[in-house]
Amino acid sequence: MDAIVTISGGGIIGNYISSRLNNLNIKCVVVEKNQEVFSSESNIRTLTLNPISKKLLDDIGIEVPSAAIKEISVFDAEGTGKIVFDASEINHDNLSYVVFFDDLLKALQESEHSKIIFDNEIVSINEDTNDEFCEVLLKSKDVIKTTFVAGCDGRNSNVAKITGQKSKRSDYNQTAITFTTISENIDEGRAFQIFSERGIFAAMPLPKNDHGATHTIVWSINNSKLKNQTSIEEYVSKNIHYFEKKLNTQYKICSDLISFKLSNHYFEDYISSSTVLIGDAAHSIHPLAGQGINLGFADADVFCEEIINSYNKTRKINKNITLKRYEIRRKKMNLLMLRSMDFFVELFKSQNLLLILLRNIGLSGVNKIKFLKTFFINHAAGNNKL
Numbered sequence: 463m464d465a466i467v468t469i470s471g472g473g474i475i476g477n478y479i480s481s482r483l484n485n486l487n488i489k490c491v492v493v494e495k496n497q498e499v500f501s502s503e504s505n506i507r508t509l510t511l512n513p514i515s516k517k518l519l520d521d522i523g524i525e526v527p528s529a530a531i532k533e534i535s536v537f538d539a540e541g542t543g544k545i546v547f548d549a550s551e552i553n554h555d556n557l558s559y560v561v562f563f564d565d566l567l568k569a570l571q572e573s574e575h576s577k578i579i580f581d582n583e584i585v586s587i588n589e590d591t592n593d594e595f596c597e598v599l600l601k602s603k604d605v606i607k608t609t610f611v612a613g614c615d616g617r618n619s620n621v622a623k624i625t626g627q628k629s630k631r632s633d634y635n636q637t638a639i640t641f642t643t644i645s646e647n648i649d650e651g652r653a654f655q656i657f658s659e660r661g662i663f664a665a666m667p668l669p670k671n672d673h674g675a676t677h678t679i680v681w682s683i684n685n686s687k688l689k690n691q692t693s694i695e696e697y698v699s700k701n702i703h704y705f706e707k708k709l710n711t712q713y714k715i716c717s718d719l720i721s722f723k724l725s726n727h728y729f730e731d732y733i734s735s736s737t738v739l740i741g742d743a744a745h746s747i748h749p750l751a752g753q754g755i756n757l758g759f760a761d762a763d764v765f766c767e768e769i770i771n772s773y774n775k776t777r778k779i780n781k782n783i784t785l786k787r788y789e790i791r792r793k794k795m796n797l798l799m800l801r802s803m804d805f806f807v808e809l810f811k812s813q814n815l816l817l818i819l820l821r822n823i824g825l826s827g828v829n830k831i832k833f834l835k836t837f838f839i840n841h842a843a844g845n846n847k848l
């Protein structure tokens with residue numbers, strides 16, 4: 463078997479790259495460790511796509527039900543600081559689009575079905591054959607002769623392990639809980655993020671679904687708060703009223719609760735010889751701004767652009783230049799987002815009165831300064847591309 467790009471990981475980012483490049487006859491195969499996702503019946507987890515990510519999917523013909531967010535209110539529950547982001551401030555119809563994770567993954571896997579090798583994984587990458595190709599050995603003993611190996615295999619990337627790359631990691635000492643609810647009295651298209659002692663609480667609208675759920679909650683809680691609880695369910699039932707009061711609503715929980723321990727990681731180098739790390743394989747961040755998948759799409763977009771550019775210029779691709787250009791264009795942007803998220807997490811963890819005062823003045827101040835607000839919205843909307 464041979465391919466220009468062998469993709470490790472048939473998640474959202476791996477399949478997006480496969481679809482975009484295969485559509486242009488740049489042959490890709492995807493190697494996915496797990497079985498295919500057959501059903502999205504248990505839809506709970508969501509993703510927030512910015513307009514650029516949504517357009518990338520539209521361009522390859524992938525459409526899944528989505529709920530548009532027109533306005534996001536961010537406020538400090540322990541103070542008076544508040545900032546409101548509105549799509550009209552950047553002349554967009556919407557700020558972002560909420561989709562169910564399983565809906566999107568299923569649609570992409572269906573589209574790429576004939577190119578995905580399920581239930582398999584890369585065991586070794588032999589770079590020694592010649593400059594142009596390397597040989598990828600799979601668990602099934604099949605061999606793929608390939609030019610590039612793209613690690614799109616998530617935060618514990620198998621490709622990074624095989625090449626011996628080491629990431630920098632840090633733990634937020636927080637747990638994220640997500641579930642769906644039926645919520646009353648909330649205008650369509652509105653989302654909220656509340657920073658409080660009880661955690662960072664985000665409520666976003668949901669696309670139409672069989673369970674009648676209207677909103678998704680993503681709630682990040684300091685582990686120290688969970689220490690004395692018998693279960694996460696107990697913490698949620700004791701504390702959700704606090705946010706109901708703040709938002710003048712009532713939540714009826716209509717799904718299981720899913721929880722994740724939160725940490726971040728990033729690699730100093732995204733590339734090693736013929737291999738390259740993309741999306742969560744290269745970096746992961748705190749989910750507070752819902753930007754994880756959007757950074758992955760921005761990486762995938764730039765990677766595809768560089769492959770397409772080199773492939774169109776000459777049939778003999780200069781691997782090093784192609785991959786280096788990708789790394790240069792994406793690494794700084796990703797690190798900037800990671801550092802910004804860390805700054806917000808630390809700022810809102812603090813119980814220092816002076817910091818609480820400053821962050822409230824800061825939030826309300828930014829809300830009044832048009833160019834700063836526009837900068838932040840544009841950044842979240844994915845409009846800043848190198």
Ligand SMILES: Cc1cc2nc3c(=O)[nH]c(=O)nc-3n(C[C@H](O)[C@H](O)[C@H](O)COP(=O)(O)OP(=O)(O)OC[C@H]3O[C@@H](n4cnc5c(N)ncnc54)[C@H](O)[C@@H]3O)c2cc1C
Nearest residue numbers: 471473474475495510583615616620741742752753754755
């Ligand atoms: C609680 C929570 C909420 C989040 N909310 C948001 C949000 O609102 N908005 C947002 O943008 N992001 C959000 N994220 C982040 C987002 O889910 C990730 O950024 C995104 O899923 C990364 O996509 P990916 O394809 O790069 O990696 P993954 O989704 O991790 O996919 C990796 C794929 O590789 C496969 N794989 C793994 N190992 C191997 C192997 N050895 N061989 C072959 N295949 C392998 C896996 O099975 C999987 O299919 C959230 C994350 C969390 C934890």
